[in-house]
Amino acid sequence: DVKVTQSSRYLVKRTGEKVFLECVQDMDHENMFWYRQDPGLGLRLIYFSYDVKMKEKGDIPEGYSVSREKKERFSLILESASTNQTSMYLCASRVSTDTQYFGPGTRLTVL
Amino acid sequence: SQKIEQNSEALNIQEGKTATLTCNYTNYSPAYLQWYRQDPGRGPVFLLLIRENEKEKRKERLKVTFDTTLKQSLFHITASQPADSATYLCASDNYGQNFVFGPGTRLSVLP
Numbered sequence: 001d002v003k004v005t006q007s008s009r010y011l012v013k014r015t016g017e018k019v020f021l022e023c024v025q026d027m028d029h030e031n032m033f034w035y036r037q038d039p040g041l042g043l044r045l046i047y048f049s050y051d052v053k054m055k056e057k058g059d060i061p062e063g064y065s066v067s068r069e070k071k072e073r074f075s076l077i078l079e080s081a082s083t084n085q086t087s088m089y090l091c092a093s094r095v096s097t098d099t100q101y102f103g104p105g106t107r108l109t110v111l
Numbered sequence: 112s113q114k115i116e117q118n119s120e121a122l123n124i125q126e127g128k129t130a131t132l133t134c135n136y137t138n139y140s141p142a143y144l145q146w147y148r149q150d151p152g153r154g155p156v157f158l159l160l161i162r163e164n165e166k167e168k169r170k171e172r173l174k175v176t177f178d179t180t181l182k183q184s185l186f187h188i189t190a191s192q193p194a195d196s197a198t199y200l201c202a203s204d205n206y207g208q209n210f211v212f213g214p215g216t217r218l219s220v221l222p
Contacts, residue, residue, distance in 0.1 A: 004154075033210065035212075040214065041214070042200070042212050042213060042214035042215060043155075043200070043202075043212035044212075045210045048210065058210065090154050090155075092154075099145060099157040099160060100145075100155075100157065100202075101157070102147075102154030102155050102156070103154050104153055104154050105152070105153065105154050107152075
């Protein structure tokens with residue numbers, strides 16, 4: 001069965017901290033994505049990756065970076081967390097032009 | 112820029128009735144549209160995909176239509192049940208070039 005896992009379901013950090021959100025998929029998918037979801041704004045694409053060591057900016061990349069050193073793992077990094085980055089973060093993966101499989105999400109609170 | 116609108120933020124219907132959710136897109140022509148279900152605190156789960164050359168797609172009690180003239184997709188749940196209560200998201204991309212989600216419609220099926 002398809003599986004996308006995220007390192008934490010809930011995370012609380014302080015302003016200015018460096019935050020790592022990890023995502024792992026076991027389906028050998030080439031494409032992986034990071035979204036954030038906020039009430040009234042829906043899902044917004046932060047970054048995506050077509051392959052190992054490749055990354056593309058999505059709609060809202062400011063304040064974020066990503067790393068993809070292995071095919072199965074895609075990390076989202078908040079270099080210096082701010083309160084406006086409090087959100088639900090969702091990772092997804094897929095094979096080329098096919099459905100996206102989402103992880104359970106990480107609810108991040110920045111105090 | 113590309114945009115997807117779902118015309119109802121929330122929809123309440125009686126159990127047994129057919130729920131119809133609407134998705135409209137503007138400023139581009141997606142190669143296909145997808146529908147996802149999202150339960151509170153969880154990641155979206157893929158339901159159906161319909162391509163631009165398909166008029167209708169069915170899966171059990173679910174039916175999706177795609178009208179490229181109206182730039183619209185309709186999502187129907189027949190014989191709705193309280194267990195169908197969730198947020199439903201419309202999404203599209205154009206062979207991997209654009210990744211856009213609608214804001215979602217929160218469906219409540221009342222017993």
